[in-house]
Each structure stands twice: as C-alpha cells, then as structure tokens.
Amino acid sequence: MEKQIAVITGTSTGLGLSLTEKLANEGWKVYATMRNLEKGQPIRELQQSGLAVELLQLDVQSQDSVDQAIQTVINQEGHIDLLVNNAGIGYIKTTEQSSEEEYINVFDINTFGAIRCTKAVLPYxxxxxxxxxxxxxxxxxxxxxxxxxxxxxxxxxxxxYYESLATYVTPYFGVEFMIVEPGGISSEFANSVLAGVSSGGGFPKDDFEQVVNDYMGSRTNRSDNIYQTPSEVADVILSQLSTNPLPLRVRTSDWSEKFCQYKTKEDPTGLLQTKDVVKQMLGK
Structure with a gap:
C-alpha cells in the first residue's frame, strides 16, 4: 500500500512538531518544514527514533522557497496527500501603535504564506x-x-480564502479543505507574542493603557479554560482526518466552541454554507 505523504510548515516547536510526531506514528511519511534548519533538532530526534520524517527547508515568505520544497517532495514521492499550513505568528498591538512594516509582515506569514503553499501543492x-x-x-x-x-x-x-476554495476545488477536483480554530495553544507561539511585546519596550503608556490592563488581567483569569497543549490540538486534527467528508471548520475545545457560538451555531462544520453557495453560484 502506498504510504501517505504529509507536508507540514512550522514544525520546529509546538503544534507543528506534535502533528509531525503523531502523523508519523500513524504510519504517514512526514516532510517537516521550517525556515531555519538550525531549529530542527527536535525533528532530527524523531528521525533517530525511527519515524518516517524528513526535515526540509521551507520559508513561507518566499514563493521560490515554497515551490522548491514542494517540488522536492513530488520528485521523491510522486504525490502529496496532506498539506498542513501551520506556520504563523501572533500579534498584539493596536492599529495606531503598529507600523506598516509590522502589519504587512503578519499578513505575509499568516495569510500569504498559506496561499503560497496552497498554490504550490494544488496542481498536484x-x-x-x-x-x-x-x-x-x-x-x-x-x-x-x-x-x-x-x-x-x-x-x-x-x-x-479556504471557504472560497472549498466551493469549487472540492466538488470539481476532489481536494478537501479544513480550517482549524483553536482558542489558545500553550507553546512557544504564545510566549513569542508576549516576548515580541517586551522586546519592543512593552505596551506604551498611552490612551490604550486601560484596555491593555483589562485585557491582560482577563487573559490571566481565563487561561485555564482557553489554553490547550499542542498535543491536544493535534489529537483533534488527527481525529477529524479520519472523517469523510472533511469538515470545513472545526473548533478544538469546548471553550473555543462556546466562544464562537454566535457565528457557528447554525452550521458548525461550515459545510451547509458551502453547499448553498455551490448550489446558488454553480448550479450543482
């Protein structure tokens, strides 16, 4: 039986690392990608344990880097069954406090990075x-x-972006999409957000100081309910990968489900809305 091939971005820590390990333990061959291979020691340890994991350089901010990485996988395996767009950065700052360079960078990683990777794998x-x-x-x-x-x-x-792709790429070409919506993940990701604030001199003492104080105080009080471990979120993703059809949307905890209830109550998986759009706009 042909081994299933997965490509995951942002695998040096946190959810990406946990997903790599769990998929490999389920029998997948996983290409664990990251921008800086010097951070690849956790992946190398998985390799040393005998898991089918390949470490691969991929910078989501460069289409050339993405294309080269995906082509490497195709050349070696002939196919890709799963892409997980996990690479991302957090950002806590008001619009007025943000520089153009800062907010463009967040979009470039979180949004355009995923688009670059999707563009690269979709033809195959x-x-x-x-x-x-x-x-x-x-x-x-x-x-x-x-x-x-x-x-x-x-x-x-x-x-x-993915909701739109699901309205035609799935019914016409059989490629499925799933958007994962955690609350907070207790990992280096969350820590890096606060570290970024600290490195910039902390929150400024300005008109937004009371908002910041209330937000940080609320964050402390609710942390037990919000935060999941990377392993817990990875388990939810793995459980959903065994379903058919794949849900378009999935929350990963009771807290995240409740937090989004006004947006998702009528259509928790997102499939009803997609079906309606396909019917109205494509006649299918």
Whole structure:
C-alpha cells in the first residue's frame, strides 16, 4: 500500500512538531518544514527514533522557497496527500501603535504564506483528484478581539480564502479543505507574542493603557479554560482526518466552541454554507 505523504510548515516547536510526531506514528511519511534548519533538532530526534520524517527547508515568505520544497517532495514521492499550513505568528498591538512594516509582515506569514503553499501543492492534488489541505486558523478567524485586530484580520482572510476554495476545488477536483480554530495553544507561539511585546519596550503608556490592563488581567483569569497543549490540538486534527467528508471548520475545545457560538451555531462544520453557495453560484 502506498504510504501517505504529509507536508507540514512550522514544525520546529509546538503544534507543528506534535502533528509531525503523531502523523508519523500513524504510519504517514512526514516532510517537516521550517525556515531555519538550525531549529530542527527536535525533528532530527524523531528521525533517530525511527519515524518516517524528513526535515526540509521551507520559508513561507518566499514563493521560490515554497515551490522548491514542494517540488522536492513530488520528485521523491510522486504525490502529496496532506498539506498542513501551520506556520504563523501572533500579534498584539493596536492599529495606531503598529507600523506598516509590522502589519504587512503578519499578513505575509499568516495569510500569504498559506496561499503560497496552497498554490504550490494544488496542481498536484488536482491532477490526482484527491488531497487535503488543513489551515491552522484561530477563534480569531471568526471573532474579532481587542488588541488583536491585525492578527484577527489575517485569520479572517485565511478563512475566506479556504471557504472560497472549498466551493469549487472540492466538488470539481476532489481536494478537501479544513480550517482549524483553536482558542489558545500553550507553546512557544504564545510566549513569542508576549516576548515580541517586551522586546519592543512593552505596551506604551498611552490612551490604550486601560484596555491593555483589562485585557491582560482577563487573559490571566481565563487561561485555564482557553489554553490547550499542542498535543491536544493535534489529537483533534488527527481525529477529524479520519472523517469523510472533511469538515470545513472545526473548533478544538469546548471553550473555543462556546466562544464562537454566535457565528457557528447554525452550521458548525461550515459545510451547509458551502453547499448553498455551490448550489446558488454553480448550479450543482
């Protein structure tokens, strides 16, 4: 039986690393990608344990890098069954406090990075008329939140992108999409957000100081309910990969489900809306 091939971005830590290990343990061959291979020691340890994992350089901010990595996998395997767009960065800052360079960078990684990777794999999946693309979004892709407007905008855009692809690429070419919407993940990702704030001198003492204080205080009080481990989120993703059809959207915890309830109650998987769009706009 042909081994299933997965490509995952952002695998040096957190969810990407956990997904790599769990998929490999399930019998997949996983191409674990990252921009900086110097951070690849955890992946090398998985290789040393005997798992079918390949470490591959891929910078989601460069279409040439993405294309080269995907072509490498195709040359070696002939097909890609699963792409997980996991690479991303967090961002907590008001619009007024943000520089153009900062918010363009967040979009370039979180949104355009996923588009670059999707663009690279789609021709091969379309030719085979099968394949799955998973995007790690956030509850922030459905619900706007204070001090997170730039981050949420990148995830709203990501969700609109995959929701649109699902209306024609899935029914015509058999490629499925799934948008994963966690609350918080207790990993280096969350820590890096706060580290980024600290490296910039912390939150400024300006008109938004009270908003920041209320937000950070609320964050502390609710952390037990919001945060999941990377392993817990990875388990949800793996469980959904065994379903047919793949849900377009999935929240990963009771907290995230409740947080998004006003947006998702009538159509929790997103498939009803997609079906209606296909019927109205394509007559299928």
């Amino acid at each position: 999946m379309r030719e085979k008329k099968k394949g799955r693309i998973v995007a790690i979004s956030s509850v922030g892709g459905l619900v706007g939140q204070p001090l997170n407007e730039i981050y949420c905008a990148t995830k709203f855009a990501l969700e609109g």
